[in-house]
Amino acid sequence: MSSVDVNHVSKSFGNRQAVTNVSFSVRGGEVLGLLGPNGSGKSTLMKTVVGIIKPDTGSISVLGTDVARDPVAIKRMIGYVPESPRLYEFLSGLEYLDFVSDVHGLAKGERQERIMEFLKALDLESRENELIHGYSQGMKQKLAITAALLHHPRVLILDEPLNALDPRSARIVKELLHKFRDNGVPTIFSTHVLEIADAICDRIIIMDGGHIIAEGTTQELKTKAGSSGSTLEEIFLKLTGTSDTRDIVEALGR
């Protein structure tokens, strides 16, 4: 049985169609990679799954609960990292994590233990009392990831979570994702780094112009693209019609 079901979802903003008739499902313990050029509709789609954007048509269910019917219950189950997360910059890192823990109703003992574990693992331990305003982009990203994982989420929605992370922290987050996968947690994961998608994701969806243009494992995508020896990057460029990069670079380099 699928853990996340997205059925015929469409969403437009004024005249711009962001997502058009998209359907897919994610099984428990599966990591689904969402790939696509900028503006292809990945973030909008992820926000509809989290329940912070209402689709114009279609339905979404997470672990059997309809997102439209009970968004609060969905948010309790989900761990979400948005693309370029804006945090409360006037709070210290610890105060922010305390805020998120309070909102999720995490008990005192458990909260203390988990926060300290995450801070240590992600190298935030000596900076936790500083205001977030003084954090680097990478530190803010680590804090957003910690906040998304603190409450033992049953589903992960991660919009470019490895952005701005240093190699060590990126490695830890990737390992964490594997651990969540082993525990049966379904994950929807978007990235522009195709090697990461290749390494982490069990299945990949490529979006362009709000549509799903390809879906499958890396091997299946290679077969569909008719180039079994190609890299994921070559497949991506071919499918999204952006493979003419050489001409563009030559023109810019003149």
Add this chain to the structure above:
Amino acid sequence: MKPNTVWPLAIVLTKSQLRGYQRSKLLAKWFGNPNIIVILDTLLIVILGTIGYYLISNLPPDLMVVTERLVVEGLIGIPTITTFMIILFGILSELSQPIQSISSDLVNWLPITPSDYVLGSTLSLSYTYSFLLAFFLGLTLGPAVYFGNGIILAASAVMGVMSLFIGSSAVELIRAVTNRISSSFYRKSGRSGIFARLSLTIIVLVVFQLIFSGRVIASVLGRLTQTVATVWYVPIMWPSLAVQTFSAAANLAPLGFGLLSLGFMFALFGLAVGMRRAYWVPVPVSISLGTQPYQASFGTFRIPGLDAAESAIIRKDFRSLTRRREMARFLAIPFVLAASLWVSLYPFGSSSEGFGLTGIIPLYLIPIAIFCEVLSMTSIGQEGSAIWNLYAAPIDAGKVVSAKMSLTIILGSVFTCGLLLAVALLSKPGTGETLSLLVLGLLVVIEESALGVYVAGRFPDFRETVRSRYVSLSGSMLGPVLGVIVALLTAAPMLLNGIFQTVFSSLLLEMMIGFLLIAVFWRLAIRQVSSLLTEIRV
């Protein structure tokens, strides 16, 4: 300094300042054009001048002598007042600028020298605030022409332009200082630095308001010409002294003070350039709030009747109010309003005895109503683009409304008690009256909190610009008006009947009105916030 760099920079900075204040795209397009400023300044001078000339021509003859003297005093005061106003506006603008917009300033990585930047920015500030000089010159144009003081007006205009540059250079200096020195201070002092900044902001705003209250201005203007001569050693007065000595037909003094003013302007400019050179790129502020090992704060500051999530939102919003410099102005509102209303309208001294409760109630309720209304109606928009944290959190609209209302109720109640204490000391009302005022104040606090959250949800503005209102233009106009109406409606039984005859009946009626309004606004707020939380808007 390269004119090819300075001039485009000045134009870009002017557009940035003008458009930063405009929320409407149409207004931003029109008023963001620097050429419009020239037209508006000219129109302001011509229109005010014409009106002034017409009014002065129809004055009774016995007022002419006094008016002529006032006009000359005004012309002498224009340069000094222009400088003061620009410095105050500059400080206010600096205080209400979101911290993010400073460190991301484009000039930090463009090939622009400190002197290019300071000159460009000074020109831009002078240009943006030129409407102040235009306003003062327009006010005095008609009477000056009528009384044949055109030549003094011309001298005042010349020195006024110089004062514009003096004020702008001073603002540049303040900006450079606050960019770096303050950040070092906050980093070292943590919480106490935050508290010092908050207190300072509130004091600056209250002083600003008091300086420009009618009574104080009238008194300052009246004494300026006498004062100006005795404070020749204060450089900021030199432009006015140049006009004063010129009007007195002194031979060398106007030239001397004119040259001193010019020298002062260059000195300030040089100092601002020096400070910019020393403190060029703003260093990101890393304020540490302590070094104690982490202790989970679960259960601390829990408010009875509210759960952990609601309490967490209240704590977060309180920190937002006290730690964000652009939010401190909202905490200054009650002090500013109370001070300016009481200073302007309350008859201090022996005549206060006849000033009964009906006179006191509006002075007591209006600051409470507006403070709570503004605090509450900005409570959602102030989340800015971090609002996704609430959208993604497992909390429903009811919790958001009760948390947002609770903070306003807590702060509003504290202010109400403080103001009531001041009222008790000033007017010495009886025990019954004091208790009635307390109940009335607290009712208004709760009503405004609920009404404010409704307005906040209905007209949110999440943009983080200079002087963000956190509520749309319609909301910012509607909220306080509704707030004052609601407060006066609740106080109507006391205002109409008089407390001495029907103390308990009027109190009972007020409570009935209050509870009814609270119930209505609470429902409206929940409905509005539910609708808002359906879909993220940023």
